[in-house]
Amino acid sequence: MARIVALAAALIGALLWAVLSVTPPSARAASAPPDAFSARRALADVVAISRAPHPIGSAESARVRRYLLGRLRALGAEVSEQALPLPAESLARLTRWTGHRQAGLVGHDLIGVIRGRDRDKPALLLMAHHDTVPGSPGAADDAMGIAVALEVARAIRAQGQPHRDLILLFTDSEELGLDGSRAFFAQNPLAERTGMIMNLEARGGGGRANMFETGAANGAQMRLYAQAVDRPATNSLAVLVYDLMPNSTDYTVAKRRGIPGFNLATLDRAYAYHSPSAAPRTVDPASLQDMGDQALALASAMAFAAELPARTTSAAFADLLGRMTIIYPAAAGWAILLAAAGLIGAALWRTRPAVRSIAQGVVVIVALLLHGALLLTSINALSGSGGANYYDRLAALPRLEWIAALSMVALLMLFGRLRRPDMRTLAIAPAMALMWIGLLTGGPVVVLVAMALLAMLAASFLPKSPLPAGERESGALLLLAAAAIVQAVEPTAAPMLEWPLLLAAVAMAARAFLPVIAALAIGTVCSAAGVGHLLAQAHFIFLAIGAELPGVMIILLFAALPLLLPLWPDRVPRWVPGVALMAAVALALWVRLDPIAPSTPAYSLKN
Numbered sequence: 042m043a044r045i046v047a048l049a050a051a052l053i054g055a056l057l058w059a060v061l062s063v064t065p066p067s068a069r070a071a072s073a074p075p076d077a078f079s080a081r082r083a084l085a086d087v088v089a090i091s092r093a094p095h096p097i098g099s100a101e102s103a104r105v106r107r108y109l110l111g112r113l114r115a116l117g118a119e120v121s122e123q124a125l126p127l128p129a130e131s132l133a134r135l136t137r138w139t140g141h142r143q144a145g146l147v148g149h150d151l152i153g154v155i156r157g158r159d160r161d162k163p164a165l166l167l168m169a170h171h172d173t174v175p176g177s178p179g180a181a182d183d184a185m186g187i188a189v190a191l192e193v194a195r196a197i198r199a200q201g202q203p204h205r206d207l208i209l210l211f212t213d214s215e216e217l218g219l220d221g222s223r224a225f226f227a228q229n230p231l232a233e234r235t236g237m238i239m240n241l242e243a244r245g246g247g248g249r250a251n252m253f254e255t256g257a258a259n260g261a262q263m264r265l266y267a268q269a270v271d272r273p274a275t276n277s278l279a280v281l282v283y284d285l286m287p288n289s290t291d292y293t294v295a296k297r298r299g300i301p302g303f304n305l306a307t308l309d310r311a312y313a314y315h316s317p318s319a320a321p322r323t324v325d326p327a328s329l330q331d332m333g334d335q336a337l338a339l340a341s342a343m344a345f346a347a348e349l350p351a352r353t354t355s356a357a358f359a360d361l362l363g364r365m366t367i368i369y370p371a372a373a374g375w376a377i378l379l380a381a382a383g384l385i386g387a388a389l390w391r392t393r394p395a396v397r398s399i400a401q402g403v404v405v406i407v408a409l410l411l412h413g414a415l416l417l418t419s420i421n422a423l424s425g426s427g428g429a430n431y432y433d434r435l436a437a438l439p440r441l442e443w444i445a446a447l448s449m450v451a452l453l454m455l456f457g458r459l460r461r462p463d464m465r466t467l468a469i470a471p472a473m474a475l476m477w478i479g480l481l482t483g484g485p486v487v488v489l490v491a492m493a494l495l496a497m498l499a500a501s502f503l504p505k506s507p508l509p510a511g512e513r514e515s516g517a518l519l520l521l522a523a524a525a526i527v528q529a530v531e532p533t534a535a536p537m538l539e540w541p542l543l544l545a546a547v548a549m550a551a552r553a554f555l556p557v558i559a560a561l562a563i564g565t566v567c568s569a570a571g572v573g574h575l576l577a578q579a580h581f582i583f584l585a586i587g588a589e590l591p592g593v594m595i596i597l598l599f600a601a602l603p604l605l606l607p608l609w610p611d612r613v614p615r616w617v618p619g620v621a622l623m624a625a626v627a628l629a630l631w632v633r634l635d636p637i638a639p640s641t642p643a644y645s646l647k648n
């Protein structure tokens with residue numbers, strides 16, 4: 042009974058932790074002090090810019106540019122324009138999107154320079170794009186970024202004359218091929234004077250503004266982020282993963298030229314991305330405030346500093362509860378591993394579980410996780426992932442996230458069953474069935490077949506008798522091994538595994554050495570914090586790649602297992618995972634069969 046109470050407390054605590062982490066700060070009123078960022082003030086610009094779609098070459102684009110030139114002059118900036126003839130590929134793309142032949146279009150970058158006291162110091166550049174895709178008013182993407190840059194520049198001026206120049210660059214033709222950014226960094230003399238960039242983007246109008254990309258060697262600049270930003274939303278794993286992905290923003294061009302930078306973007310309310318319905322009301326003022334608070338804190342710290350941050354070895358970091366940034370040299374992850382290994386070792390020395398039972402526990406966990414990845418991939422195929430419209434999938438993200446959550450719950454419930462005599466719940470048949478569901482509904486063939494084979498292989502090693510005591514420690518040992526490998530290969534990715542591992546090791550040592558109730562209390566607190574932190578990251582990762590690669594979520598479940606299993610009930614009625622799975626399947630069919638979302642951009646439907 043005590044364990045059920047502890048589990049309930051841990052899960053409620055974890056959910057609260059996650060909600061706190063992913064909730065942006067509340068929007069500040071237009072009457073906020075002049076040196077602060079006010080979302081309400083910035084919203085006025087969003088409304089003025091995103092009255093109608095303003096793709097490159099349109100009359101509305103000319104109106105928006107006139108408006109922005111006026112706004113830059115009102116800020117006291119030296120204003121200039123850079124004309125950019127569109128390259129053939131961009132014209133071809135626009136021709137495809139609009140259905141009309143496009144030729145001879147010229148884009149216009151808008152540039153405002155706010156003079157600093159020392160004009161020889163490398164300048165700080167704030168960047169956002171003023172164009173939209175055809176048919177979208179683009180309130181989030183990227184009127185929001187422009188409005189943030191304008192309000193940040195205004196607040197900086199209210200704080201005094203900056204030490205260095207502040208450049209505002211509003212690019213054109215970002216949507217067609219980053220053309221404005223390419224032209225500026227290839228030709229404009231101001232590019233040579235730029236020492237640091239802040240890029241402001243959106244793939245949706247809600248949620249936290251995540252700081253998801255930096256230049257190489259980010260140690261010093263991230264320490265500055267950790268000091269300056271009160272409500273951080275960042276982690277070094279996201280920065281690493283984004284580097285490996287093919288996605289690009291205006292900052293990509295500057296990054297290739299070796300200019301350091303911070304890239305911030307919102308991901309939630311993804312239905313508003315490139316959408317005809319992306320009117321100002323789709324921008325959450327709280328998200329605007331979040332992006333503005335972070336951008337102003339960083340801009341202020343750099344605009345008034347004697348030196349910009351130097352390049353030093355990339356650090357390991359992540360925000361905690363969205364309230365503080367934990368940052369340390371990536372190599373220090375070895376100390377976390379050592380501490381965890383020491384605690385786990387001491388606990389094992391004390392409890393002396395049979396090696397055989399630990400090995401059996403390892404098999405159960407590996408089999409479970411492989412089936413989980415297969416389940417998530419198959420049910421995603423069932424929901425229509427194969428060949429579906431990208432924007433229709435983005436609009437379905439909230440339902441897709443529920444599908445993944447319900448699948449994981451079902452999987453965890455199965456664990457309770459696997460520890461009892463019916464070990465054969467996972468065998469050839471379920472993996473085979475999942476594989477065929479995925480294959481027949483258009484899922485990725487190679488991935489599904491490989492996952493199914495691995496899952497069946499793991500299931501064939503499942504023990505035939507109930508597990509003796511000790512298998513709860515298997516998850517921690519597996520996680521320790523995985524974290525050590527990640528620490529050796531990509532140390533900035535390791536915090537996602539190492540932090541929950543350390544908490545699990547503390548709870549495990551408490552179980553071995555302390556009275557039951559004390560150990561349970563410590564375990565509950567560790568689970569709430571560790572699982573909550575993982576849930577917050579899971580939400581962010583799901584928004585970023587969940588529509589295509591939900592199987593990745595299994596890595597987060599793997600990190601959470603050693604925190605959850607010690608509290609998990611031994612007996613779970615068979616119908617509980619069944620109901621969770623059926624709900625997930627019903628949602629998947631709903632996503633597959635419902636008509637295409639009205640938020641989907643028309644140009645994406647033609648081809």
Ligand SMILES: [Zn+2]
Nearest residue numbers: 182183242243
């Ligand atoms: Zn954009």
